[in-house]
Amino acid sequence: MIELQAIQRDFNVGDQTIHALQQINLTISQGEYVSIMGPSGSGKSTLLNVIGLLDRPSSGTYTLDQAEITALSDDERADIRQHKIGFIFQFFQLLPRLTAQENVELPMLLAGTAPFVRQQRARKVLQSLDILDRAGHRPDQLSGGQQQRVAIARATVMQPKVILADEPTGNLDRHSGREVIRILERLNGEGMSLIVVTHDPEVGQRAKRHIRMIDGKITHSD
């Protein structure tokens, strides 16, 4: 499903070039559960951003669902993000002025889904994540774990094929972290591919497939 070939991502900082990704070759099938680990600055986030179409590789080819991605226009990439990819961030990225439910509705709102359908689906997802009772609360009225669950609801409400989580437990206590991981694993069990970037060995080990990165290169892949 995801196929990266000779992916290179260079950043020009001043007159220096940083090779954040070097010759990355990686294939991930539909429904896989993959963890990406490695020291800070090794290129984990950059790799996730490339996979999530937020970032364009400097060179190499990327095929998603048999479609070549690197040549697509900005709008086409936005559409793929909308329908096929769900992002989960370390700092949740919830809009503070919206309620939990409104935050979950946001991707559907951007996609033009009718309000009634939107509300139904948002509530259903919130219920499945056990935070429906917090639907009317704003993010600052929720705990970190609850906020991340709202973020997961938002990432999955469009029923994407793949969930990309960048340090999803990095800002949570151990207990909330475990809960978030369990939820993600459950979604993986329902068929969504799950790629988790993490520092935490405990979290990383739970994945079925482990990838290690150092200095922009994959040094280990099951």
Added chain:
Amino acid sequence: MLKLRDFIRLIVMAIFCHRLRAFLTMLCIAIGIAAVVLLTSIGEGIHRFVLSEFTQFGTNLIGINPGRATTVGASVGVFGAERPLTIDDAEALKRIANVEAVIPMVQGNAEIKAFGKSRRSTVYGVGAEFPTVFTFNVSAGRFLPDDDPLAPRAYAVLGYTLKNELFGTKSPLGQYIRIGGSRYRVIGTLESKGQVLGFDLDDAVYIPTQRSLAMFNRDSVMEIDLLYKEGANQQQIVGAIEKLIIARHGKMDVTITTQQQMLEILGSILNVLTFAVGALGGISLLVGGVGILTITTIAVRERTSEIGLYRALGARRIQILALFLGEAAILSGLGGVIGLAVGLLGGQLLQLIFPALPTHFSLFFTSLSVILAIIIGLIAGVLPAMHAAQLDPVTALRAE
């Protein structure tokens, strides 16, 4: 694609979330608009006031002054070469078709004495038709009679102020007064005309032209005013006047100014005034625009990570652009409406406090300023909005 209703909801929510900023943005535009509306309504008011002062004499007037003018108003006499403009000339002009009245005019200052009281006032040497031409009303007695213009009787008519100064509440009719040493009999008084463009037409005495020429030791009148029939061809009359002057003087040595020309010149001068005043308001509008630009720029910077999130959730660049532009448009539109209301109310208030200051609401300038406000708001919104749309999603998401 994002539905219009949701689109507006997103914008309104963002505006509500940043109330202070939204308020400041609107304030910028509102002040500018209010300034334009207020200033142009004062400008328009003065414009109309001055024009109405002029047109109260009617618009079928033609003035004839000695000397050829280089530009209208300033007459430059060719030294010694021009023939004096005389009462005979005025008599001849009366015979032109469609001419209703002709008044040879002389103006000067003289000491006026009555019953031991004395006052220096303006003396106007005019003809019998003066009240008709300049729309004066006689309050008591009658105006100067239609005597032989070259040998008129020594009659005088008093202006409102002068009559009060010299006679108080007593009737001056039939009384004798001295004007510049000569004896005149008062046969009438005029109703108050007030100040017309700074000239006090009430503190004056009106006597026959021929007598004023002798009084001021002149052989020519200062001006001949001519009233023609309503609906007559002005061009034809001007042509006839020229022909007559050439026939009598041997060449065209006078300047003919029609009231219409006067009004046009005056109108264009006053337009410049209104425009200058409007430009002042425009500057404040521009300052408001800069304010909006600053505030929107800050808004985009503060909401960078939000933009990144929208992009991650699949929003296209054009949607981001539309969101921020929509915000700027709504804020400047609202600011415009508020400014309009304040400007109009301010105009009314000004009228209440200073009734003498003429104000007039100008639809043209007001609509212009509202359109300008929206354009300025959009321009000030476009730059930051474009910046927002061009943001790289990864960089945007990392901003905190």
